[in-house]
Amino acid sequence: GNSVTQMEGPVTLSEEAFLTINCTYTATGYPSLFWYVQYPGEGLQLLLKATKADDKGSNKGFEATYRKETTSFHLEKGSVQVSDSAVYFCALREAASGGGADGLTFGKGTHLIIQP
């Protein structure tokens, strides 16, 4: 079955530091890949996505490149801010019809803490 593995947190960085959150996946087919962000007390928001190999998703200064050869989708940001403190979830979706638990598979989430 499909699975997503993220680096465990919490990840603590100083403001303006470079961020990488690793994400690797296992899929039987050809998935689309997503990063979601959850701010404290809120639901998940789609941060960025990539739908085919070598695509780069980007939003709000965050980037991730779909690497089929290494089955990875690492999240990066050049200079983090305190407001980036949140939990980040990597996810994949493979089923053409959105079927059930395999429709969107999440990693366990990485808690990011940015200190001023």
Add this chain to the structure above:
Amino acid sequence: NAGVMQNPRHLVRRRGQEARLRCSPMKGHSHVYWYRQLPEEGLKFMVYLQKENIIDESGMPKERFSAEFPKEGPSILRIQQVVRGDSAAYFCASSPPVGRTYGYTFGSGTRLTVV
């Protein structure tokens, strides 16, 4: 175009009572998913529904939990005879009928506290 609407935002129930959580999907979305998030844990899939059909309930506890998505009205997640361990954030998400390129749109969640 309103997003996924969940209500109530916060719900407090005494042990043994029933909890009803509502979710209205985005306009045009016919697929609804419920997830549970326990403190300091990730998202756990519970159930996937389409209108009047439960497609996959493999993540639902066998007892006390049920879900529906009627032809008219919101999707309902029902928890009967709640216990303290049911305290969690429950998130609903919706998606269009087809397309692996679509992610889900999530609601803001219902935070259930059982006292």
